[in-house]
Amino acid sequence: xxxxxxxxxxxxxxxxxxxxxxxxxxxxxxxxxxxxxxxxxxxxxxxxxxxxxxxxxxxxxxxxxxxxxxxxxxxxxxxxxxxxxxxxxxxxxxxxxxxxxxxxxxxxxxxxxxxxxxxxxxxxxxxxxxxxxxxxxxxxxxxxxxxxxxxxxxxxxxxxxxxxxxxxxxxxxxxxxxxxxxxxxxxxxxxxxxxxxxxxxxxxxxxxxxxxxxxxxxxxxxxxxxxxxxxxxxxxxxxxxxxxxxxxxxxxxxxxxxxxxxxxxxxxxxxxxxxxxxxxxxxxxxxxxxxxxxxxxxxxxxxxxxxxxxxxxxxxxxxxxxxxxxxxxxxxxxxxxxxxxxxxxxxxxxxxxxxxxxxxxxxxxxxxxxxxxxxxxxxxxxxxxxxxxxxxxxxxxxxxxxxxxxxxxxxxxxxxxxxxxxxxxxxxx
Amino acid sequence: xxxxxxxxxxxxxxxxxxxxxxxxxxxxxxxxxxxxxxxxxxxxxxxxxxxxxxxxxxxxxxxxxxxxxxxxxxxxxxxxxxxxxxxxxxxxxxxxxxxxxxxxxxxxxxxxxxxxxxxxxxxxxxxxxxxxxxxxxxxxxxxxxxxxxxxxxxxxxxxxxxxxxxxxxxxxxxxxxxxxxxxxxxxxxxxxxxxxxxxxxxxxxxxxxxxxxxxxxxxxxxxxxxxxxxxxxxxxxxxxxxxxxxxxxxxxxxxxxxxxxxxxxxxx
Numbered sequence: 001x002x003x004x005x006x007x008x009x010x011x012x013x014x015x016x017x018x019x020x021x022x023x024x025x026x027x028x029x030x031x032x033x034x035x036x037x038x039x040x041x042x043x044x045x046x047x048x049x050x051x052x053x054x055x056x057x058x059x060x061x062x063x064x065x066x067x068x069x070x071x072x073x074x075x076x077x078x079x080x081x082x083x084x085x086x087x088x089x090x091x092x093x094x095x096x097x098x099x100x101x102x103x104x105x106x107x108x109x110x111x112x113x114x115x116x117x118x119x120x121x122x123x124x125x126x127x128x129x130x131x132x133x134x135x136x137x138x139x140x141x142x143x144x145x146x147x148x149x150x151x152x153x154x155x156x157x158x159x160x161x162x163x164x165x166x167x168x169x170x171x172x173x174x175x176x177x178x179x180x181x182x183x184x185x186x187x188x189x190x191x192x193x194x195x196x197x198x199x200x201x202x203x204x205x206x207x208x209x210x211x212x213x214x215x216x217x218x219x220x221x222x223x224x225x226x227x228x229x230x231x232x233x234x235x236x237x238x239x240x241x242x243x244x245x246x247x248x249x250x251x252x253x254x255x256x257x258x259x260x261x262x263x264x265x266x267x268x269x270x271x272x273x274x275x276x277x278x279x280x281x282x283x284x285x286x287x288x289x290x291x292x293x294x295x296x297x298x299x300x301x302x303x304x305x306x307x308x309x310x311x312x313x314x315x316x317x318x319x320x321x322x323x324x325x326x327x328x329x330x331x332x333x334x335x336x337x338x339x340x341x342x343x344x345x346x347x348x349x350x351x352x353x354x355x356x357x358x359x360x361x362x363x364x365x366x367x368x369x370x371x372x373x374x375x376x377x378x379x380x381x382x383x384x385x386x387x388x389x390x391x392x393x394x395x396x397x398x399x400x401x402x403x404x405x406x407x408x409x410x411x412x413x414x415x416x417x418x419x420x421x422x423x424x425x426x427x428x429x
Numbered sequence: 430x431x432x433x434x435x436x437x438x439x440x441x442x443x444x445x446x447x448x449x450x451x452x453x454x455x456x457x458x459x460x461x462x463x464x465x466x467x468x469x470x471x472x473x474x475x476x477x478x479x480x481x482x483x484x485x486x487x488x489x490x491x492x493x494x495x496x497x498x499x500x501x502x503x504x505x506x507x508x509x510x511x512x513x514x515x516x517x518x519x520x521x522x523x524x525x526x527x528x529x530x531x532x533x534x535x536x537x538x539x540x541x542x543x544x545x546x547x548x549x550x551x552x553x554x555x556x557x558x559x560x561x562x563x564x565x566x567x568x569x570x571x572x573x574x575x576x577x578x579x580x581x582x583x584x585x586x587x588x589x590x591x592x593x594x595x596x597x598x599x600x601x602x603x604x605x606x607x608x609x610x611x612x613x614x615x616x617x618x619x620x621x622x623x624x625x626x627x628x629x630x631x632x633x634x635x636x637x638x639x640x641x642x643x644x645x646x647x648x649x650x651x652x653x654x655x656x657x658x659x660x661x662x663x664x665x666x667x668x669x670x671x672x673x674x675x676x677x678x679x680x681x682x683x684x685x686x687x688x689x690x691x692x693x694x695x696x697x
Contacts, residue, residue, distance in 0.1 A: 038527055162545060169537050173523045176589075179490045179516040180541035181508070227573040229528045 003253050014142065015252060018259070021141040021150065022205055022244035026263060028153035029202035029211075030218035030240030031160055032195050034233045037219035039171050042212070044083060047105045048199040049211035051082030053112025056133050057119055066130065068148035072200055075133075079196040082108045136207030136260035149201045156194040156201070160233070167191055168229055205244075206260035213264045214240075221271040224278035243267045298339040300369045300400055303348060305329050306358050307366030307427075316363050319355035367427045373399040374420035374427075375410050381421045382414065388421035435667060437657035439467040441504075443597050443628035444489065449498035451481070451488050456687035457496065457651075458484050460679065464656035466630060466645060471623045473633040473642060473659075476649035477672050482632045483519065485649065486601050489630075490516050502597060511541070515595035517586050519602050525575050531585050532570040535560055538592035553592075560591035563618060580611030587615060597628040604633065616642055639663055651679055 007015065036044050052075035059074025060066065082104045089100040119130065141149065160167065169177045170187050178184045195215075202214045222235035247263035276283045305328040310316030322336050331339070340356065343349045348362030358366065376395040380386045386394075402410070411417075420426055442465035451459040459481040466472050474482045487493045489500050491507050502510050515538075535557040536549045543549065549557075561567045564584040569577070577585065583603055590598055598619075604612045619629045623644070633639065639646060639659065646663050648654040648671040655662040655671070 038524075040524070165540055165543070165548070166545075169540055172527050172529065172534075173518065173537070175487075175490075175492055175518045175522060176516065176537065177540075178492060179511070179514070181511040182541065223528060227528050227575075228530060228533070232528050 004249070007249050007252050015248070017142050017146055018248045018252075019245060021146050022248045022259060022263065023241045024150050024153045024244075025201050025205040026214060026218075026240035026244040026247075027237045028156045028240075029198040029214045030236040031233055032156055032198035033215035033217075034219040034222070034229070034236050035160075035167060035171055035191055036195060037216055037223070038229070042216045043101050044086075044195065045199055045215035046212040047082050047086060047101055047108075048079040048196050049203055049208045050105045050112070051108035052076075052079040052196075052200055052203065053133065053208065054078050054108055054115055055112075056130070057112060057115035060119060060130060061115070064124075068145045071133075072148060072152060075200045075203075076193075076196055078108060078112075079199060080193065083192050083196070132207075133203060134208050136203060136205050136210070136258070141204060145204070149204050152197050153201045156197045159190065159194045163187065163190065164230070205247075206264055210260060210264045213267065217264070217267040217271050218243075221267070221274040224274040224281050239267060239270050243270070295342065297400055298335055299343055299346075299348070300365070301329060302331070302339045302343060303358070303362055303366035304369045304373070304399075305331075306349070306356075306362065307370050310358070310363075310366075311370075317357055319352055319357045321355055364429075368429065369399050371427050371429070372402050372407060374424060375407070375414065375417070376402065377420045377422070378414055378417055378426070379410060391421065435655040435657065435662055436464055436653060437661065438465045441468070442466055443468040443470070443503060444630065445501040445504070446485075446489065447499050447501070449485075449488060449500065450496045451484055451493065452496045452686075453484075454687060456683045458683075459488070459649075460652045462498070462649070462653045464647060464653055466628060466647075466656075468628055469623055469626050470628055470645040471619055471643050472628070472630045472645040472647060473639055474630065474647045474649060475633050475636065475639060475671070476654075480650040480671075482649055483601050485647075486516075486599050486630070486632055490514075490599060510596075512593075513596040515590040515593040515598045517590045517598070517600040517603060520579065520582050520586060520605065525577070525582060527574065529574055530570065531561070531566065531572050531574060531577070532557060534574060534585055535570075535588045535592060538589040541593075556592045556594075557588070560588040561585075563591055564588045565614060578608070579606040580608045583607050583615065584611060587618065591618075595627070598622060598630070600629070600631045602632045602634065604635065636668070651683075 033045065036042060055074035055076065055078030056071050057074075058078070059070045062074075063070045086097075086100045086104040089095050089103065090097050095103070116131070116134075166177070166182060166187050167190075169182065170184055170191070174184050174188075177187075199211055199215065202211050206214050218236035218239040219232065221239055222232045225235055226232050243263040243266040246266045247259040250262040251257045251259040274282070277285075279285055302325065305325050306320060307316065308328050309320055309324055310318065322340075325331060325336065340349065343362065344351065344356075347359055348365060349356050349358055373395045376398045377388070377391040380391040380394060381388050417426055418428075444466040446462055446464050449459060449462040450457055462485065474485060476482050484493065488495050489502075489507075491500075500507065502514055507514065532554075536553060538560070539549055539553040539556060543553070558567060558570065561570055564587050566581065566584050566588060569581065569585075574582070574585065587600070587603065590600075600619075603615055607615070619631065619642075622629050631643070633642070640663060643659050645657065646659045647656045648662065648667055650671050655667045
C-alpha cells in the first residue's frame with residue numbers, strides 16, 4: 001500500500017515520466033491495433049516490428065548518433081516498405097498472404113540482425129544501447145527520447161480521431177468506400193503509416209518480440225466485451241493504459257523487473273479474464289447458461305412425469321413416491337434429490353407425509369410441457385412426414401424450447417387438435 | 430449464329446458501356462461489351478457462372494481496371510456523378526463479425542456526404558431509420574450485425590444504399606442465399622425505385638423470375654449476347670446461346686493471351 005502511495009505521489013521525478021511514457025506508448029498501439037485486428041491482419045504487427053530493425057541500424061550508420069528522431073525516421077521507412085512489399089507480393093505473384101508475411105518478416109529482420117552485428121563489432125562507442133530496440137526500455141525512457149516517442153504516439157492517436165469514420169469504413173467495406181469516392185488507397189496507406197508509427201513507439205516499451213502482443217491483445221480482449229467498434233477502441237485503449245501503469249509500478253516496486261514484459265503479462269491476464277468472464281461471449285457465462293438449462297430440463301421433465309402419473313390414475317393431485325416417478329422416467333437419485341428440492345423451493349410441488357404432490361402451478365406447468373410435447377409430435381408427423389414412432393425423441397427437446405407465441409401458431413396450424421399421433425389426448429389449457 | 434439485332438441501344442441512357450474489355454492477369458474475362466440501359470429500367474444481368482456478371486458491375490463501378498473501353502453514367506464519367514450512383518456489393522464481400530450495429534452499417538451510406546471530423550447528425554440518423562423502415566428492418570437497428578440472417582444482411586446492405594438517395598442503383602447478386610420472403614420484399618422496393626424514375630441494375634441468377642422482375646435484360650457469357658427489353662430479347666434462342674456452354678475458341682484464345690502476357694489491346 002505504501003508502495004502504491006509512493007508510486008502515485010510522483011515524488012521521484014523519474015516515475016512521472018515513466019508512467020506518462022508507458023501509458024502513451026501502450027495506448028497508441030492498443031488503439032491502432034484495433035484496426036489491424038478487425039481487418040484480420042494481426043500478423044502485420046509482427047512484420048513491422050521485425051522490419052524496423054534494419055531502418056534503425058541504417059539511420060544510426062548514416063547519422064552516427066542515437067538521436068531518436070533519426071532512428072524513428074529510419075524505423076518508419078523500413079517498417080513501411082515491409083508492409084507495402086508484402087501487399088505487392090500478394091497482389092502480383094502467386095504467393096499467398098501467409099507466405100508473403102513470413103517472407104517480408106524474415107528478410108527484413110535478417111538484414112537488421114546483420115547490420116546490428118556489424119555495428120556492435122565496429123567498436124563504435126556510441127552504439128551501446130542501440131539494442132534496447134530489440135528488448136524495449138520503457139522504464140528508462142527519459143528526456144529527448146520520451147518527447148520524440150510521445151509526439152509520434154500522439155500523432156497516431158490524432159489520426160485515428162480525425163479519420164475515425166473513414167478508417168472504420170475502409171476496414172469494413174473498402175469496395176463501398178471506393179464507390180463512394182473515398183480515397184481508399186490513400187486511407188489504407190495512412191492506416192499502414194500509423195500502424196508503423198504505433199509499432200515503432202511500442203517497441204520502445206516492450207521490444208521487437210513482444211510488440212505483436214501490444215498491438216493485438218488489447219483489441220482481442222476488448223472485442224469480448226462489446227459489439228461496437230468505438231467502444232472496442234476505447235476499451236482497448238483503457239486496457240493499454242492500465243497495463244502501462246501496472247508495468248511501471250511493478251518495475252518501481254521491484255527494481256530488477258522489466259517494465260515492458262510486465263505490461264504484456266498484464267495484458268495477457270486481462271485477455272484471459274475477458275475470455276472467461278465477459279458477458280455473452282465469456283466461457284463462464286456460457287457454462288452458467290448450460291447449467292441453468294440443464295436444471296430447467298430436469299425440472300420440466302419431472303413435472304411432466306408427475307402429470308403422466310396423474311393422467312394414468314385420473315387424479316392429478318394424488319401423492320406420489322420417488323419410486324412412482326422412476327417408473328415413468330429413469331431419474332438418477334442425484335437428479336431426484338436435486339430436482340425435487342428445486343421444485344419444492346419454487347412452489348411447484350409440496351411434501352405430504354413423506355410423499356410428494358403437485359401444487360396448482362406445478363400442475364399447470366406439467367400440463368403445458370406435456371401439451372407442447374404432443375403438439376410437436378403431431379406437427380412432425382403432419383408436416384415433416386416423420387413416422388409416429390420416430391417423433392418422440394425430437395419432441396423431448398423441442399418441448400422445452402417452444403415459446404407461447406409459437407405454441408399459438410402451432411395450434412392454429414394443426415387446427416386445434418385433440419389427440420397426438422399415438423392417439424393420446426393433448427391436454428388443453 | 431443468328432445475325433438479327435440482339436443488342437438494342439437507346440438514346441439518352443442512364444448507363445452506357447462502350448466496347449469494354451476486362452482482363453484478369455492478362456486473360457480477358459469480358460470481350461468488347463457494348464450496351465446502353467435506359468433511364469427508369471429495372472435491368473437484370475444474367476448469364477452462367479463465370480460469365481463475368483460481377484466483373485461487369487465492378488468495372489462499371491471502377492473497382493477493377495479495364496483493359497479498354499469506357500463507362501458513362503448519365504453521359505458523365507463516374508467521378509463526376511458519384512453522388513447519384515449507389516452500389517450494393519455482394520453480401521459475402523465483407524466480414525459480418527465486424528463490431529458494428531445495423532445502424533452503424535446503414536449510416537455508412539451517409540459518410541460520403543459528411544466531411545472530415547463530422548459525425549453523423551440527426552438528419553443522417555433519420556435517413557438511416559427511414560431506409561431501415563423501407564426494408565422492414567427498423568426493429569433491428571441496434572442489433573449486432575453478426576446476429577443477422579443472410580436475408581437480413583442483404584436488407585441492411587440495401588438500406589445502406591437507399592440512404593444515398595441515388596439516381597442509379599447497382600446490386601451484385603442481392604438474392605444469393607436469401608429467403609423467398611426477403612427476395613419478394615427486395616423486388617418490391619426495386620420496382621418502387623423504378624416507378625420513381627430511378628434506374629436499377631441487378632446481377633441475377635434465377636431464370637424463372639426474369640420475366641416477372643425485369644423490364645430490361647442483359648445476357649452475358651464472356652461477351653454480350655443480348656441487351657434489350659425483356660419481352661424482345663429473353664427468347665429461347667438467345668438463352669440457348671447464352672447458356673449453351675462457353676465459346677471454347679474464345680476461352681482458348683484468352684488462355685493464349687495469358688500465357689504470352691499480351692495486352693488485350695495493343696498500345697496505340
